[in-house]
Amino acid sequence: MARKSLRSIRKSIAFFTAVGLLGLTTGCSSPTSNQAEGGPVEIRFSWWGNATRAELTNKAIKEFEAANPNIKVKPEYGDIGGYFDKLATQVAANDAPDVITMGGAYPAEYANRGALLDLSKVEGSLDLSKMDQGALENGQVQSKQYGVSTGANALAIVVNPAVFQAAGVALPDDSKWSWDDFAKTAEDITAKSPKGTYGTATVLTHDSLDAFARQRGESLYTQDGQLGLGKETVQDYFDFSVKLSESGAAPSASETVEKLNVSTEQTLMGMGQAGMMLTWTNSLTALSKASGAELKLLKLPGETPTPGIWLQSSQFYTISARSKHTDAAAKLVSFLVNNEAAAKIIQSDRGVPSNSGMRTAIQDLLAPQGKVEAAYIDQIGKMDFAPTFIGPTGSTAVSEITARINTEVLFKRLTPEKAAEQWLSESKAAIGK
Numbered sequence: 001m002a003r004k005s006l007r008s009i010r011k012s013i014a015f016f017t018a019v020g021l022l023g024l025t026t027g028c029s030s031p032t033s034n035q036a037e038g039g040p041v042e043i044r045f046s047w048w049g050n051a052t053r054a055e056l057t058n059k060a061i062k063e064f065e066a067a068n069p070n071i072k073v074k075p076e077y078g079d080i081g082g083y084f085d086k087l088a089t090q091v092a093a094n095d096a097p098d099v100i101t102m103g104g105a106y107p108a109e110y111a112n113r114g115a116l117l118d119l120s121k122v123e124g125s126l127d128l129s130k131m132d133q134g135a136l137e138n139g140q141v142q143s144k145q146y147g148v149s150t151g152a153n154a155l156a157i158v159v160n161p162a163v164f165q166a167a168g169v170a171l172p173d174d175s176k177w178s179w180d181d182f183a184k185t186a187e188d189i190t191a192k193s194p195k196g197t198y199g200t201a202t203v204l205t206h207d208s209l210d211a212f213a214r215q216r217g218e219s220l221y222t223q224d225g226q227l228g229l230g231k232e233t234v235q236d237y238f239d240f241s242v243k244l245s246e247s248g249a250a251p252s253a254s255e256t257v258e259k260l261n262v263s264t265e266q267t268l269m270g271m272g273q274a275g276m277m278l279t280w281t282n283s284l285t286a287l288s289k290a291s292g293a294e295l296k297l298l299k300l301p302g303e304t305p306t307p308g309i310w311l312q313s314s315q316f317y318t319i320s321a322r323s324k325h326t327d328a329a330a331k332l333v334s335f336l337v338n339n340e341a342a343a344k345i346i347q348s349d350r351g352v353p354s355n356s357g358m359r360t361a362i363q364d365l366l367a368p369q370g371k372v373e374a375a376y377i378d379q380i381g382k383m384d385f386a387p388t389f390i391g392p393t394g395s396t397a398v399s400e401i402t403a404r405i406n407t408e409v410l411f412k413r414l415t416p417e418k419a420a421e422q423w424l425s426e427s428k429a430a431i432g433k
Helices: 009-018 022-026 051-067 080-092 104-110 133-138 162-168 178-192 205-215 231-247 253-259 281-291 326-338 339-347 356-367 370-380 396-410 416-429
Strands: 040-047 072-079 099-102 155-159 196-202 219-221 273-282 296-298 317-320
Touching: 022 281, 040 051, 040 080, 040 326, 051 072, 051 326, 072 080, 072 326, 080 196, 099 104, 099 253, 099 326, 104 205, 104 317, 155 205, 162 178, 162 205, 162 273, 178 273, 178 326, 205 219, 205 231, 205 273, 205 396, 231 396, 231 416, 253 396, 273 281, 281 370, 296 396, 326 339, 326 356, 356 370, 396 416
Parallel strands: 040 072, 040 099, 196 273
Antiparallel strands: 099 317, 155 273, 155 296
16 A cells, blocks of 8 residues: 555544535435546546656556547546545545545545445446455445555565675574564664664565564454454554664664655665665565665564564555446446557556556566565465454555554653553544543
8 A cells, every 4th residue: 555644644534524425425326427428538647756656657547548438537646645635625626536545444434425336337348257355355344346456565664685784694494483583684784884774664564564463363353344453462562663763774763754655765664774664565676766776675573473464555546436437437447458569668666566467467567576575476466364354444544543542652752551452442532442
């Protein structure tokens, strides 16, 4: 996921709810199918990402327009930091793009408020028959298809072997390493590297809390939309986070906050100043390009005996329930996930394709880093891991809660115990449980 915006999420969701998005449910039950019998139409397509993603996506759009001369696509894209704030405002003002890229729990968040189209209504223009079953299920909310997976993604530890070598630290064996091994390795790298280079680029993230829980036989959310983890797990998570920072394994509190919403190129890993970084696999190519290094992927620490990792859709293509051109929008989505020309342009930028035919089409085109990512996803796909439950309505605020409380812990304004209590209280309130 893809990475998620952490700024003003709760405010954004509250805003579009307050303006009356709930009223869209009935108003959008029969979207205008549109297009005056094949006449020319224009649809808007929104996504977030860096300049490279914009370049690739615009090339794919031109291929689509060439194949569909009566459909013009207007691109709308920007940095992840303000993407969902802008989208919330657009939806509340009944001005949403026709095709909307989403990630994480956002499809459920918007679908439950009536803002997204049930894709069964455009099945004549949207072919999902070649998609992996797991990928299809990732885009479903209450058994209805609202999102189409752009590709598979997984958490990993990205490592820069050059930083390890310069520090004289051996690469860990990811088949058996623990979180304590991770912390010790990171601390050693920092101690033996120039000032400003760290063993790990960040402390923990919201996603790693999910993995932390799963490794303990718990989960961030349960199938019925409750929180699925206890106080001890959350407390241990915050305790480990602050210890990484205190030991120097990770940056200080102030440095961590400065890096919360920076671009890929501005991360410590992107600048070649980190040995390791816990992040999503689809960032490998961009991080490699930014750092100029041949980066590798390792499995998360602590994966034995209970795996905490899971396969997740990197992003989702969704269609606005208020779109006046739903068939044209569906044709664009279908093209992006099923057309070889589009696949060969986008490759693994939005995750490893969820259509096996597209995976085959791009295999020989992938750069070395893309092949590393595809091999890692293939390895993860063969593992026996616990099921993943999409977050309930309100869960998009939980990532913001995690980041904010983690900041309080790093600055010593909250103890890990008090932080765990506050996290549980605020997260339960956010999802209404």
